[in-house]
Amino acid sequence: MIEVDRSAPTWTITINRQDKAGALTEQMLVDLRDAARDARQAAAVILTGTGKVFSAGADLDAARAGLATSPLWEELSGAIADLPGLTIAALNGTVAGGATGMVLACDLRIALPSAKFFYPVMKLGYLPQPSDPVRMAALIGPARTKMIFLGGQKLPAATAYEFGLVDELVENGAVLDRAQQLCIDIAAAKSETARAIKAMCR
Numbered sequence: 359m360i361e362v363d364r365s366a367p368t369w370t371i372t373i374n375r376q377d378k379a380g381a382l383t384e385q386m387l388v389d390l391r392d393a394a395r396d397a398r399q400a401a402a403v404i405l406t407g408t409g410k411v412f413s414a415g416a417d418l419d420a421a422r423a424g425l426a427t428s429p430l431w432e433e434l435s436g437a438i439a440d441l442p443g444l445t446i447a448a449l450n451g452t453v454a455g456g457a458t459g460m461v462l463a464c465d466l467r468i469a470l471p472s473a474k475f476f477y478p479v480m481k482l483g484y485l486p487q488p489s490d491p492v493r494m495a496a497l498i499g500p501a502r503t504k505m506i507f508l509g510g511q512k513l514p515a516a517t518a519y520e521f522g523l524v525d526e527l528v529e530n531g532a533v534l535d536r537a538q539q540l541c542i543d544i545a546a547a548k549s550e551t552a553r554a555i556k557a558m559c560r
Contacts, residue, residue, distance in 0.1 A: 360389035367401035367545040368538065369393075376409035381417040382457060387430040390460065394437035401549060402444040402541040405464060406534050407451065410472070415455025426479075431456045431487045438463040439489075442553040444544045448537035449473050449524075456486075462493040465556070466540065468526040469515050470533055475523060476512040498522050 363370040371393050373380045382390075397403045407413060416425045438445055438460055447461040449469035458477050461467055479486050486507060495503040498521040505511045518524040528536045544552045 359383075359386050360393065362393045362396075364400075368404060368541040369397050369400040369402070370404045370406065370534070371397075373405075373407040373413055376411075378414075378417065379411040380407045380409070380413035380451075380457070382413060382415065382425075383417045383420050384425050384428065384430065387425070387428070387434055391430060391434040391437050394434065394441065397441060397443070400441075400443050401545045401547075401552065402446065403438075403441060404446050404448050404534065404537045404541065405438070405460060406448040406537070409451065411451040412447075412449045412453045412461075412473070413457035414452070415457045421482075426456070426482070426484045431459050432489060435459040435463040435487065435489055435493075439493075442556065443549075444541060444552070444556065446537045446540060448533045450533055452476075455479060456490075458494075459487050459490045462490060462497070466526075467524050468528055468533055468536055468540075469518070469524045470531060471515050471527050471529060473515040473518070473524075474512050475506070475515075475518050476510075477506050478510060480507060481510060494523070 359375045361372040361374050445464040447464040447467045452474040453461050454476055477486060491503055491507055502521050515524060515527055519527050
């Protein structure tokens with residue numbers, strides 16, 4: 359259910375579970391984390407999904423069995439944040455709950471206009487992963503972060519773009535194609551130069 363294309367300088371990691379809205383099981387989180395850890399030599403990494411939803415977060419049965427509070431979420435987002443190459447979340451649809459963490463850990467987020475963003479952990483009685491509110495606040499500010507985590511707001515893509523949670527809306531639906539275009543220059547550059555520039559941007 360996690361597909362990894364390593365055939366080019368740009369790796370593509372795809373969540374392929376359309377029948378369950380991209381809901382994540384423990385094994386899928388392990389596979390995502392391991393793929394991110396393995397991608398340190400990639401010039402760029404694109405994270406995407408299939409169907410109309412990027413990921414609904416934790417699979418409900420798995421969440422009730424303990425996945426909602428698993429350290430795997432933090433391990434995954436940390437592995438993505440630590441990558442020296444360019445990382446892009448190419449959002450084919452809605453992002454919910456814990457799946458938001460890996461999206462926030464990416465350098466860039468591009469999305470279809472139909473995407474929505476929400477993180478209903480408080481309503482479910484859970485805390486978010488520690489890095490998620492911090493990364494979100496760095497992008498959109500503390501007050502807007504509280505709108506999502508404490509106010510329970512579901513942001514449409516246009517609002518997420520206005521806030522700065524999304525860097526670009528892809529109107530024609532070809533979100534993966536656009537992500538690949540954004541990786542052309544870095545894939546052709548000297549890796550030490552590209553990585554030094556990314557480090558400078560921090």
